Amino acid sequence: MSIVVSATDLTKRFGSFTAVDGISFEVLKGQCFGFLGPNGAGKTTTMHMITNFLPITQGALSVLGLEVMTNARVVKARIGVVPQENNLDTDLKVLENLLVYSRYHGIPLRQARGRAMELLSFFQLAEHARSPIEQLSGGMQRRLLIVRGLINEPELLILDEPTTGLDPQARHVIWQKLRQLQAQGVTLILTTHYMEEAEQLCDRLVIIDHGRILVEGTPRDLIRKHAGQEVIEVRLRPGEDRERCLETIGGTVPEGAEVECSADTLFIYSADAAKILTDLAIDPGRTILHRRATLEDVFLRLTGRELRE
């Protein structure tokens, strides 16, 4: 399979601050590739380098086989960008936004109009073609941003947090449309901090933090490798710490399991949680939760539980 994006030792510094610190990755054609990370991890900066919005400080980055910085126009003509910030043109109505944007891409008007209407109906926005932007809901504006990113029939679509701030209905519509696009052969790169989104959409993903890639793999492999099959959450009682709690419920860390403790919860990661549960002497009245391991467990184990603001 051909390589759509290839980054080697990609680095971005702003003055003395290193936002992206020597990352390497490859995105294959037809894949949906995810960048997961807490706020400030370097996701958006990486997207900005791929779309040539920001110059690269160091390293090599090729998109569609072309070195981005020396082929900016060609690359931009062949990729679609859905930015995190809503930069729809509020001076123009919905359809006008798309027609003016087509001009930037050099698409002839008649062709642009056809393509715009087609995409608007695909994203269930056709009846809003003549609406001002402010009259659209958040979900509709986000869909319009995706439509705009697709107006030049890109081979690669880059989505920076495409569903942040949307309600579940709006989010599911976008997921469904993105899966359809992928089925049509469009390669997708997306950033998100919704684990569910990554599990739903991504074939492969990297978890990045402090500008570095921590792990890379398929969602399923990452879960198996870093969080096991199942998780037991044991809520701590007031004043209790990790050792006291373990003592109360059975003594030591169960064999074959890993234990982690946050402020008020003990997490036991294990392949066979049912057995551990029967072995533990859970005292009556204590809150426990037995569930399947998710990408969120992987994420929190790798990036830590402290707040990022």
Added chain:
Amino acid sequence: MRERAGPRQPVMARRSSRLLPDLTWRAVTVWYRDARVWTTFYKASVIGNLGEPLLYLLAMGWGLGRMVGTVDGVPYIQFLAPGLVCSTAMYAATFECTFGAFTRMTRQHTYNAILATPVSLDEIVAGEILWGATKGFLSGAAMLLVMALFGLVTSLWALLALALSFLIGLLFSALSMIVTAKSPSYDFFSYYFTLAIAPMFLFSGIFFPVGNLPQWAQTVAWFLPLTHGVSASRDLFAGEVGWRIASDTLWLVVFFLASFIVAVREIRKRMVL
């Protein structure tokens, strides 16, 4: 061994290495965007552009003109009006490329949106300046129309004042883009208007001949771009087309090109981190 994506040398600071702007026809698409927006709001804009110079013409031309009588051998209103063509073009272009461009750049993130397409940042700057110049042209045209109604257009050369309005528009749009690139907020523009635009309006020979000023002030006035615009405009309306118009026009063109190159560099500095 994996295939490398390209050379691994650092590719830093490429943005500043290019002195001349990176321009293609795509700059026109940015002009088109602004023009399309304007067609939806143009009524308010035309009234604004026409209203002020018309008021000046009435107040100064009629009111003050009655006391002044003639200047340089022509009635005061006829002396005044050609200069107002220039100042109205200057104001229209300046508003467009300060408040307007700043809003698009920082508030509406229009530039960011365009930068995801094959249009370059330099073309965005060029498109904005072209549009600012178009606004200057439209204002100049409106003023010319008013003058014709007042019976102040006596030479066919005056039609070239339209081209002059466009050139003045280009120049002041380019200057404004430099200010916009440097501006941290809207407040900054009031300094520019007070310290640069207003003195130009008052001392570039619109209301009285520059020759009335003391020698040192005449020298200062020579460095004000509007002085050359007003001089050229006055010659056109008088039908006196000669070397002076040629040198004034050349002065404006050179000043515009220099400002444009600086504007492109300053916007790059601001937008490309």
